[in-house]
Amino acid sequence: MADQRVLITGSAGVVGTLMRPRLRREGRVLRLLDLAPQPPAEPGEAVELLTGSVTDAKAMAAACEGVDAVIHLGGHSRENSWEATLDVNINGTHTVLEAAREAGVSRVILASSNHAVGFRRNDEGSIAGATGLPADSSPRPDTYYGVSKAAIEALGSLYHSRFGMDVIVIRIGSCFETPLPLGPRGLTTWLSPGDGARLFEACLSAPSPGYRLIWGVSDNTRRIYSLAEAEALGYQSLDDAEVYADQLADQPAPTGIAAEHVGGPFCTAPLGEFNPL
Template sequence: MAVQRVLITGSAGLVGGLMRLRLRRDGRILRLLDLAEQPPAEPGEAVELVHASVTDPAATAAACAGVDAVIHLGGHSRETSWEQILDVNIHGTRTVLEAARAAGVPRVVLASSNHAVGFRRTDEAGASGLPADSTARPDTYYGVSKAAVEALGSLYHARFGMDVIVVRIGSCFPSPVDLGPRGLATWLSPDDAARLFEACLAAPSPGYRVIWGVSDNTRRIYSLAEAEALGYTSLDDAESFADLIDAPAPTGPAAHYVGGPFVTIPLGEPDPL
């Protein structure tokens, strides 16, 4: 059986750490790239640790060598300065895609965010949910960077034939409790995230796709049709945590826009949320 090697960037982050535990498979090696320190391999764990930044072209090129697919999670995951967003999220994504192209990597999965469409109104969703390919309406510099990530993925598919799947992640945390009421709509459980990434890795010839990364939450406003077309099946629902959430429901703009409180935080300042 051929061994599959998957590069995960941002593997020391929250989602990356959750996926390290869940994407391990017989016949698969996880190559884990992050500038932060990472736990050493456990006995029998098939991982290759790479200490590097996604903004380093030489290191990223070396990390892409011999890889069958890339899951690009690296980058700032909250609002921060324009200079940092531009360097790490936008330039870093272009660096990863170019390294993957040069190495002949056939498939890249890009982590986007609901904040790429944060200024879309929640009442746009309709009965089937907000379509995954709704055009960008970012709510922050961070949201702008995710819209740019999506555009770069489209470019590299159209120019070079690379399969690129963009996952607009809602909120991927161990539970939605600390997210407040909004998390009951946006939550992507870690186990569902692994199921979703497995579907992205396995789907035959997906081309360029944009899908939502959320669980099948009772209160979700996002369409799952696009992800389900790739083979994803959600088994979790944030509603099972509803009784544990005692924070008040959002009011004002945060209640009416997909981006929630991100639509009002100061641009370019690390958010306190």
């Protein structure tokens, strides 16, 4: 049986670095693309390391050749200028999707964000009688970054509807080794690395998903997001950020707009300015 080849863009970033060892499988080759340097392959690790930008059509065409699926993580992961956000996040995603289409790649997984709906209220899911904010809630972005993620979602929908590609868009909460870097908010938004890998595996293996919009979070005690859509693809969360709650007990919780909305502090951060939130 031929190896499955999965292209991961932005593979040197936070999520890509966490997923690289966790998505290793017998019979799978990970093709890893980033502009930043990447560690060489470890003994027995089936990887192909590429240096390139998601905005480079020729580089993306070469990267997509012979690929079975694309996990698109590349792009600015925080607020930045409108020009940079448009170029890398929106135009870059179009370049990735077009390269995948031309190469005959049948499945693309796009990394969106909770910031695509950052100005939705935290309690909207419970008010509607649902078990969390539905994954297909219409966009209410909190930043230029959030706007770019909403545009990515729309591009994914277009490429499914026009060209029949299976496109799964994941609205990621926050994927770090632990929720501690985000303070108390991380107890709500955390996607553990292990759950992240389980979610990507579900997205890679679900039969004929079509176009799906799902949340990428763990089954946290303080979760405000619906997991029904991800579970329908076969995702099962095994982790809960609450195990870190005691370590965050002395940190102040968000207040005001940041406490009321999905985007937290992004809702009040200056537009167009890089920030490390």
